Amino acid sequence: MAEHSRARSTTKRAPITRETVLAAALELADAEGATALTMRKLADRLGVEAMSIYYHVPNKEAILTGLVDLVFAEIELPTAEHGWRPAMRDRAVSTRTVLVRHRWAIGLMDSRRDPGLATLRHHDAVIGAFRAGGFSIAGAAHAFSALDSYIYGFVLQELSLPFESSEELTEVAEGIVTEMPTGEFPHLTEMAVGHALLPGYSYANEFEIGLDLILDSLEQRLPLPGWGEKAISR
Amino acid sequence: MAEHSRARSTTKRAPITRETVLAAALELADAEGATALTMRKLADRLGVEAMSIYYHVPNKEAILTGLVDLVFAEIELPTAEHGWRPAMRDRAVSTRTVLVRHRWAIGLMDSRRDPGLATLRHHDAVIGAFRAGGFSIAGAAHAFSALDSYIYGFVLQELSLPFESSEELTEVAEGIVTEMPTGEFPHLTEMAVGHALLPGYSYANEFEIGLDLILDSLEQRLPLPGWGEKAISR
DNA sequence: AAGGTAATCTTACGGCGTAAGGTCTATGAG
DNA sequence: CTCATAGACCTTACGCCGTAAGATTACCTT
Numbered sequence: 001m002a003e004h005s006r007a008r009s010t011t012k013r014a015p016i017t018r019e020t021v022l023a024a025a026l027e028l029a030d031a032e033g034a035t036a037l038t039m040r041k042l043a044d045r046l047g048v049e050a051m052s053i054y055y056h057v058p059n060k061e062a063i064l065t066g067l068v069d070l071v072f073a074e075i076e077l078p079t080a081e082h083g084w085r086p087a088m089r090d091r092a093v094s095t096r097t098v099l100v101r102h103r104w105a106i107g108l109m110d111s112r113r114d115p116g117l118a119t120l121r122h123h124d125a126v127i128g129a130f131r132a133g134g135f136s137i138a139g140a141a142h143a144f145s146a147l148d149s150y151i152y153g154f155v156l157q158e159l160s161l162p163f164e165s166s167e168e169l170t171e172v173a174e175g176i177v178t179e180m181p182t183g184e185f186p187h188l189t190e191m192a193v194g195h196a197l198l199p200g201y202s203y204a205n206e207f208e209i210g211l212d213l214i215l216d217s218l219e220q221r222l223p224l225p226g227w228g229e230k231a232i233s234r
Numbered sequence: 235m236a237e238h239s240r241a242r243s244t245t246k247r248a249p250i251t252r253e254t255v256l257a258a259a260l261e262l263a264d265a266e267g268a269t270a271l272t273m274r275k276l277a278d279r280l281g282v283e284a285m286s287i288y289y290h291v292p293n294k295e296a297i298l299t300g301l302v303d304l305v306f307a308e309i310e311l312p313t314a315e316h317g318w319r320p321a322m323r324d325r326a327v328s329t330r331t332v333l334v335r336h337r338w339a340i341g342l343m344d345s346r347r348d349p350g351l352a353t354l355r356h357h358d359a360v361i362g363a364f365r366a367g368g369f370s371i372a373g374a375a376h377a378f379s380a381l382d383s384y385i386y387g388f389v390l391q392e393l394s395l396p397f398e399s400s401e402e403l404t405e406v407a408e409g410i411v412t413e414m415p416t417g418e419f420p421h422l423t424e425m426a427v428g429h430a431l432l433p434g435y436s437y438a439n440e441f442e443i444g445l446d447l448i449l450d451s452l453e454q455r456l457p458l459p460g461w462g463e464k465a466i467s468r
Numbered sequence: 469a470a471g472g473t474a475a476t477c478t479t480a481c482g483g484c485g486t487a488a489g490g491t492c493t494a495t496g497a498g
Numbered sequence: 499c500t501c502a503t504a505g506a507c508c509t510t511a512c513g514c515c516g517t518a519a520g521a522t523t524a525c526c527t528t
Contacts, residue, residue: 015475016475016476038514038515038516039515039516039517040514040515040516048475048476048477049476049477049478050477050516050517051476051477051478051479051517051518052475052476052477054516054517054518055474055475055476056475059516059517060516060517106344106390107341107344107345109390109394110340110341110390110393110394111341111393111394112394113394113395113396114396115396120419120422121419123419123422124418124419124420124421124422125421127421127422127424127425128420128421131421131424137424137425137428137429138429140421140425141425141429141430141440142440142443142444142447145388145391145437145440145443145444146384146440146443146444146447146448148387148391149383149384149385149387149388149390149391149444150380150383150384150387150448151383151387152386152387152390152391153382153383153384153385153386153387153388153390154379154383154387156340156343156344156383156386156387156390157379157382157383157386159344159345160343160344160345160346160347161347162347162348162349185354185355185357185358186358186362187358187359187361187362187365187374188354188357188358188361190361190365190371191361191371191374191375194371195371195372195375196375203379206375206376206379206380209376209379209380210376210379210380210383213376213380213448213451213452213455214380214384214447214448214451216451216454217447217448217450217451218447220450221447249506250506250507272483272484272485273484273485273486274483274484274485282506282507282508283507283508283509284485284486284508285486285487285507285508285509285510286506286507286508288485288486288487289505289506289507290506293485293486294485294486469528470527470528471526471527471528472525472526472527472528473524473525473526473527474523474524474525474526475522475523475524475525476521476522476523476524477520477521477522477523478519478520478521478522479518479519479520479521480517480518480519481516481517481518482515482516482517483514483515483516484513484514484515484516485512485513485514485515486511486512486513487510487511487512488509488510488511488512489508489509489510490507490508490509490510491506491507491508491509492505492506492507492508493504493505493506493507494503494504494505494506495502495503495504495505496501496502496503497500497501497502497503498499498500498501498502
């Protein structure tokens, strides 16, 4: 009984830190969604009272900011090894995977103004991969903006679709189609019936189609003035 | 004094309806942001008590859903008149303009699963313009997804930039550059110093660059199998 | 044993969305 | 003119939220 110091009921609880707070917040958000991420529930999960968290973190905003950086840390960094195109393709796929795994993250990204270290590291690696591939500074900026806009926007749409499984899709789409005033939205109806309701359809497949669309265009722009490096050094 | 019915202080207040509620909510969100949109503040603006709103609207969620549809109603519908490309370009620009005008709207789009009438009308018109331009159903779906992903994602990034004016940009970027551990993020630093900090830079300019990137690719895909209509009717 | 300090807890406040039920007021029937 | 009805609005209250202020505990140093 070297350490009988454990008081009443707690069995020498491990101390909480900024890191354990963020880890618990990540778990909680993954398990129950962003709206369930409250200081009191987070404290419960940490075996602590809500106000104790404030010793390690200035306020809830800081937790959300930290969470976004944790998410960025999960994204595969691009390497320039096999060329900018496969590097960017893999990164895009990885980004989407991570953002879908943490569905609450995309909603935290707007209104969050201070990037964390992992975020900066990620951005730096992306720009570096474009530069190594021969893009000029401006070209890399264009490419970065276009690609990331597409990725974030796709996830944003994907996560707000009115269904999750293809059974739900069928249900919802049939509802839209049948209860529409006849012929009011003919093209929407046509697409639902002749495309989205077909067996095996999944919106997720659209991701790589649009991704390759953008990558193709970037490849074509690269040799153009304003996009590629004027002179390859050495 | 034909109508002396006005009680105490109120001067025969106009009755509130679902429409006036939504209009007031739009004003409030525009003026003070999404977090300021509370039932009590909204009631104040309507000259009414908070609970009275619930006579016209089932809950706050319904207000948010209605707001998103109001925003969609502001977006220019594409017309197939001058071809799908300029139609889609104008629509994209209009969409971004509207979403920037109502900065809170993009944050409401995720987690909102039931499209309103204006939203459906918009989507129908977009698909219609692609179809009229010769895209197959699948091709129109690809094009729609890619383009809208880009638009929403761009606005999402644009609105979460850590600055609003170019003075703020200078300030923030200089902060990042100078306080970085020397050389930890060389490409980020290079882009800040050699691009984003140059006089006259504005991220907003990137929008049309990326937009044309996608439109170019779509134009190239159109004749390809799986994108264009197999046989033009008649 | 005493004191200091880091970590946690208690209490409280104002604001949130909204459930439940009460109160006006215009209208139209008798 | 009276009065029941029903629509529009209000009052009160509940449980939840983020967090300010200050008290309390646990442990280390001397």
